[in-house]
Amino acid sequence: MLATSPTYTITWEKLPDDFVLPDDPVDNINQPTLAAALTESLELAGKLPETALTPTNYGICATLNDKFVVKAPDWAYIPHITVKRSEVERSYTPRLQGELPTLVLEFLSETEGGEYSIKATYPPGKYFYYEQILQIPNYGIFDLEDGTLELYRLGENQRYQLESANEENRYWIPEMQLFLGVWEGQRENRPGYWLRWWDEAGNLLLWGTERVEEERQRAEQERQRAEQEHQRAEQEHQRAERLVAQLRAAGIEPEE
Structure with a gap:
């Protein structure tokens, strides 16, 4: 399966077993905890299907002009995979191994602005990759320090548009039938801002x-x-x- 534009061709190919994946460390100790908290409440609420994936710092792949591109968002929600989980232990190729991610989240880095990179040349920037190559419907950028969440949604023109939060400062994710928002409190001895889920009735997923x-x-x-x-x-x-x-x-x- 492929898609083309005036400047690039996209194909969905399995990453070779000997492909060396990036092994970049997370920016700080809080990122894995934030990601785990997002997954835990979904699972406990019965909103995590058996065929869904919620990977953390995990390669999501595409092939751009015959070159493999791998980006590892800090958290992602993939609603359905069509292969055995053993086949996606190292990385995941949408369309080939299952559905597109519904949502990817990046926790704002203290050292770079890569979360906003629209660089189109190889290797493409994160923002460009999620928007133009993968065409993920929802992209969130979360600042752990001040609790700011930006939610971008793919519009009809296949471009991300910055969404406005509701009165409770939450964002509706229609594909998940859940709100995503910021909550301030403590978990695992970490006081601060967290990303949390609320259902349509406004109930917090615990x-x-x-x-x-x-x-x-x-x-x-x-x-x-x-x-x-x-x-x-x-x-x-x-x-x-x-x-x-x-x-x-x-x-x-x-x-x-």
Whole structure:
């Protein structure tokens, strides 16, 4: 399968087994944690199909003018692969091995502006690659430091357009039927900004620790309710005992 433009030809070919993938380290320790948090809440909410992939710093490939191009977004959502997972352990080629990613996210680098690169010549920049080569419908750029999220959506002209957030400062991802937005709080001893999911009704998709805490609070509420019921029953019993005592003191034997 191929696509052409006046300046380049795109084909979807399997990456050779001996192809040396980039082994660039992540920019900082927080990026894997942010990525894992995105996947965890999807899985716990039952919104991660068995054939979906949510890779982190993982090569997504295409062939541009007979040259392999590999970009590794910080997080991606691939809704459906059509091959065995063992075939995509090293990298993934859309159209050949499954569907296009629905969403790719880049966590803003402190050292470069590569997330915005529109460089069209080989090797192409990230922005150009996601927009023009892969044509991924949603591209997000997240600044961990100030909590800024920019969401670009592919328009009818096959160009990215900067989306506007809703009143809650969230972005609707129609392919996932979820909102993506920024949440401030703590997870794994890291206070700061996080990317989170909300469903159409505005309910936050919880992490595992939050589910445990929610269940603990529910159990505590049930315990308190049971304790209150016990106290009420005890009070009723004591009231009945006093009434019996009063009747007997008056020479009346209450019926059993």
